[in-house]
Amino acid sequence: MWGRRHVATLAKRGTAAQPSSMTGDGSPAVEARGARKAFGGFVALQGVDLAIAAGEFFTLLGPSGCGKTTLLRLIAGFEGPTEGSIHIAGQDVTADPPHRRPVNTVFQSYALFPHLSVFDNVAFGLRMLGRGDVDARTAAMLDLVALSDFAQRKPAQLSGGQQQRVALARALAPDPQVLLLDEPLSALDLKLRRQMQRELKRLQGETGITFVFVTHDQEEALTMSDRIAVMEAGRILQVGTPRAVYDEPATRFVAGFIGESNVLAGSVRDGIADLPGGRVPVAAPDGPVQVAIRPERVRLVASGTDGALGATLAQAVYHGTDLTAHLVLPDGTEVAARLPADAEPGAPGSAHGLAFDPGDLRVLAD
């Protein structure tokens, strides 16, 4: 849509001009090396290594307090790492203050300047950079987020969704190498949120800017991201495409946090796992093991079927589009199976077999 101007922008900032991330010089758009952050005695981030490729829609996903916002603030420069370094487009920016980093942020609270009009909010960064095309560029950005008619309004006169779009236009206006988004959709209602999710994807596609998106909403992460980093307790547990983190969760936490999972504990000998209710082949070394299986990958078969786990039906819940059968294994482990809406699992207490494709069974790391 527009030419990438950040090379000139960078030169103006006094930083050595790097070839654009789009030219593929190989260095990641954002890189954290051993980034650790402690606030007093509390360790928010425990030595994180991460590389985000140029042009990627990258999501940091995790529950509150997992360190995802801290990592974002380290990239933006609002906090300095206690240890480790942050690199943007191959440049070590660890010591640079926020206003010297080719990065812009969309804040969770939007942080629009209340005393400035929508136009002046969007033009703020351009004016600080001393760019010559402030008016044209600001108008183009307002057009991009469909707010041209609201240019002279104050932020307080806009709806939440409009404020959100101003924040987005303001952060995109200086054409940053990386756009950081800190749970930007969490204040919107569901319908607006879905709409903004599509909007963000569109903007990312049109601008080609690397997006680093922070959210605690796994559905949002799955639908929007190119890659997801799942975080917990200051650590990155797994990095991968939405399909990879969903289908191949690395840990019990990832399996439980992204979608629903049944986690079964047992022990392995010679490639066969001894699980409650039966034995199944598993690619894991001998010893205790935890495996995860998605409810939609579980089938109900007749009790006693070869290779199926014996279970008792506890409850069947009808959802309209499908039906969830909650079953109990002999040791008391609960397993959910998502069945077609017309399935008839029988009365509570009836015996069933749980069958699944061994390939759908994930061995968890912890």
Next chain:
Amino acid sequence: MAGGVPAAAAPQGRATPAQARAGWWLSAPALVLLAVGATGPLIVIVIYAFLAKGSYSGVEWELSFDAWFQVLFQRDIFDDTVSFADAHLAIFWRSVKLSVLTTALAFAVGLPTAWFIATRPAAQRTWWLFAITIPFWTNLLIRTFAIMEVIRNGGLMNSALIALGVIETPIQILYTDTAVLIGMVYVYLPLMVLPLYAAVERFDMTLLEAAHDLYASRLQALRRVVLPVIRPGIVAGSILVFVPSLGAYVTPRILGGGKNMMIGNFIELQFGQGRNWPLGAALSLILLVIVLTALLTLTRLTERNDGR
């Protein structure tokens, strides 16, 4: 507003006649106090300003514009020639200058102070604010004499500087405009800090991060974001410092000596040794006009900011 609205259709919250009567009764003490303590004296001053001066003191009950003439001009007592009363103008100029400087210095010192307090943990803030108000517990005279003790030639500051070898002879600060300025900044500083604190405390610190994120340096963020957003606090603090500074009496009297008068001292002089009550009354009214003009200007500054 109320005209033509039928009683039945009156919007909620409008007082019934009984409530209105009760309201008047409740505010009666304040209204009486205002009438006796402020409006009454003001009327007396306005009348006095247009009367002739009495032989020894007080006023003669005859219409006269002498007082207003004397504000700007003086008549030579021997040959009756009229000349410009530049001494009077000098006093006005010094008063306005010192008050503006006091306000500016109080702001320069007060903003970092307010910022410091507002960024402490909530439990600590109360104690810092408490500390700010401690000077109010001591009589103004005593505080002013304490400053005198610090800045006089043989005082704390000069002794310390001489002991350190920075200077050889004491710096004469006492009985200068500088002394008055130091005294007034000290006395009125809390009145600047408190409204600034209230504004900074409400300031959303993510706005500062947003400004830095959008390539503003610290100074640019201060000028483009912080100052405009906390403007109501700045205006309130400036009014609270500027208005009493302009009318200051005790501080310039003690620290400025007899000759560095401000309007307040000059007015007092007319009602005392000067025995020219009408001139004192006229000067008071001029002071009032200066204050009102300053207030209106500052208020309009904030309004312009709030609009649209």
